[in-house]
Amino acid sequence: MIEIRDVRKSYGDATVVQGVNLTLPRGGVTAIIGPNGAGKSTLLTMIGRLLPMTSGQILVDGMDVTHAASNALARRLSILRQDNHIAARLTVRDLVAFGRYPHSHGRLTREDGVHVARALEFLGLTHLANRFLDELSGGQRQRAHVAMVVCQDTDYILLDEPLNNLDMKHAVGMMQLMRRMADDLGKTIVVVLHDINFASCYADHIVAMRDGRVIRKGAPAAIMTADAMRAIYDIDMHIEEIGGDRIGVFYRQPARD
Amino acid sequence: MTRTAAAVAVFLLLAVASLFAGVSDLTPGAVLAGDPAAINLLLTSRAPRTIAVVLAGGSVAIAGLIMQMLARNRFAEPSTSGTVDAASLGMLCATLLLPDMPVIVKMMVAAAFALAGAGLFMGVLARIPLSSPLVTPLVGLMLGNVIGAATSFIAYRYDLLQSLAAWSNGDFSTILRGRYELLWVAFALAALAWFTADRLTVAGLGRDFSVNLGLNYRRVLLFGLSIVAMVTAMVVTTVGMIPFLGLAAPNLASMALGDNMRRAIPLTALLGAGLALACDLLGRLVNYPFEIPIGTMMGVIGSVLFLYLLLGKRFRAG
Incomplete structure (x- = not known):
């Protein structure tokens, strides 16, 4: 359980x-959703203790992220930000193996090797394991980063806009992967998403933010309403149920003055 | 594996050639025959010189690799990050203010200055937008030149320009037994990096990655920069700076093996030592019987390599 208590961040x-x-x-x-500048990524980054909060407290399974030992937290919670530029020339296997760092501190045991192989397999990267990251496509590199987080094997996985730069096929693949991590491996996934329909189809809970506040939260069925969408995004959305999923259509908006 | 064996073979060949190249005639035959003059020459001059070249080359190369990982930039090394210039300034200050102190104390002052210089470099990098990978070495070179200008001014006022030249241009011609042993410490420090290779590599992935993996980023940064500063100070005070070596060796190693430091450090050290041996040897031979210092040789060869890397396509994307 992640408890966020009166958390503020100001610059x-x-x-x-x-x-x-x-x-x-x-x-x-x-899924955390909301318009640009709503504070979604900032909140996620604070949960992942990459950014200090101005005031308030965040507890992950009772551990205060500000004060708990970083190394102990790294075995509980992992976070992947959107821009993961790596200047170093590493192979996919190297990167994924660093996910074991909190557990092994570099001395990889046989068990770590099993985790690395499993994470590579899980992301369909086994055949690319010995390739250098700078030789991969954007989608493959993104998967390699997620594989590292999977390999870190934490109960909580925080992902900041993981669909960025992915084409439709890979975006769907990434969402399916999150489902599998939650359903098959029992992980808790918290993900910042921009595509409301992906959130509707794949998330169990949706938290909607706007102007630095949480303004709606609940199951997708409760959030995917025209009223809620107007409150969150300021646009008119037509919600349609297709194959059991609630899909929002918003591509044409009436002209405003 | 065969390529590694070939690299080791070339290195050994260069080392042997370095032992027997020089103005006084020294042949392997004479040494094996037990000629006392030959053995004396070998032990007091040739062997110390060769060992010094190997140690300095290896440690400068590793320092360059550490700097590149921590600055997250292919073009960062002690001489393109203000570290060398800061070490020279430190040495100058120590010479002026603590003239009676032993060399080791002056060296520590130089190391402290080098660390401050490297820290300043990293601090500037953190505060400016790095729109291109080329910004990093440009910042470092400018910072180095500013520090260098101040150093030159002070040296000029106190008539120490000659000492300054000795620190800023690497030269092994004055190496004798008893005058290079500090380099063993430099090499040991650089080798220490190998034991912390994983931490340094993780730090090279950036702060967010490091914190996510539970690593104390600041501590690793300080540790890595300290090694770079100590190595730089020791090499600068004993033989003078060898430019571009810390750039060329790690980049060549990275092309072959990538940047996972646990794998890259041994090859980087080997290439650094080999390049240093080759440049030192070439400097002794091209203008025989006179010598061209390794700093000049490496400056020429290294800058060509630097240009090649700059224009190479794998750096375009940054």
Whole structure:
């Protein structure tokens, strides 16, 4: 369980996250949605202790992310940001194996080897294991990063816009992967998403943010309504149920003045 | 594996050639025959010189690799990050203010300055937008030149320009037994990096990656920069700086094996030592019986290599 208590983040006068109180349940996929500048990524980054909060407290299974030993947290929670530029020339296997660092500190045991192989397999990267990252396509590289996080084998996995730069096929593949991690491996996935329909089809819970606050939360069926969408994104959305999923159609908006 | 064997063979060949190249006639036959003059020459001059070249080359190469990982840039090395210039300034200050202190104390002052210089470089990098991978070495070179200008001014005022030249241009011609042993310490420090290779590689993936993996990023950064600073200070004070070596060796090793430091460090050290031996040897032979210092030789060969790397296609994407 992730407990977020009155968390604020400001830069000078600008407050990007304003007193968020939120409890994210253990298990399943939670999608954080909202317009640009809503504070989604900032909140996720603070949960992952990559960014200090101005005030408030975040507990992951009772561990305060600000004060808990970073190394102990690294075995509980992993976070992958969107821009993962790596200047170093590493092979896919090297990168994935670094996911074991919190467990083994570099001295890979046989068990670590099993984890590495499993993560490569899980992401369909086994045949690319010995390739250098700079020789891969954007989608493959993205999968390699996710494989590292899978290999880290934490209960909580935080992903910041993992669909960025992925084509439709790979985006669907990534969402299916999150489902499998939650359903087959029992992980808790928290993911920032821009595509509302992916959130609707794949998430168990949706948290909607706007202007640094959580303004809606609930199951996809409760969030995927025209009213909620207008409150969150300021657009008119036509919600249609297709094959059991609620899909929002918003591509044409009435002209405004 | 065969390529590694070939690299080791070339290295050994260069080392042997280095032992027997020089103005006084020294032949392997004379040494094997037990000629006391030959053995004396070998032990007091030739062997120390060869060992010094190998140690300095290996440790400068490893320092360059560490710098590249921590700055997350292919073109960073002690001489393109203000570290060498800061070490020279430190040495100059130590010479002026602590003239009676032993060399080791002056060296520590130089190391402290080098660490401050490297820290300043990293601090500047963190505060400017790195729009291109080329910005990093440009920042380093400018920083180095600013420090260098101040150093030159002070040296000029106190009539120490000659000492300054000795630190800034690597030269092994004055190496004798008893005057290079500090380089063993430099090499040991550089080798220490191998034991912490995983931590340094993780730090090379960036702060966010490091924190996610539970690594104390600042501590590793400080540790890595300290090794770079100590090695730089020791090499600068004993033989003077060897430019571009810390750039060329790690890049060549990276092309072959990638940057996982556990694998890259041994090859980087071998290539660094081999390149240093080759340049030192060439400097002794092209203008025989006179010598061209390794700093100049490496400057010529290294800058060509640097240009090749700059224009090479694998760096275009950054």
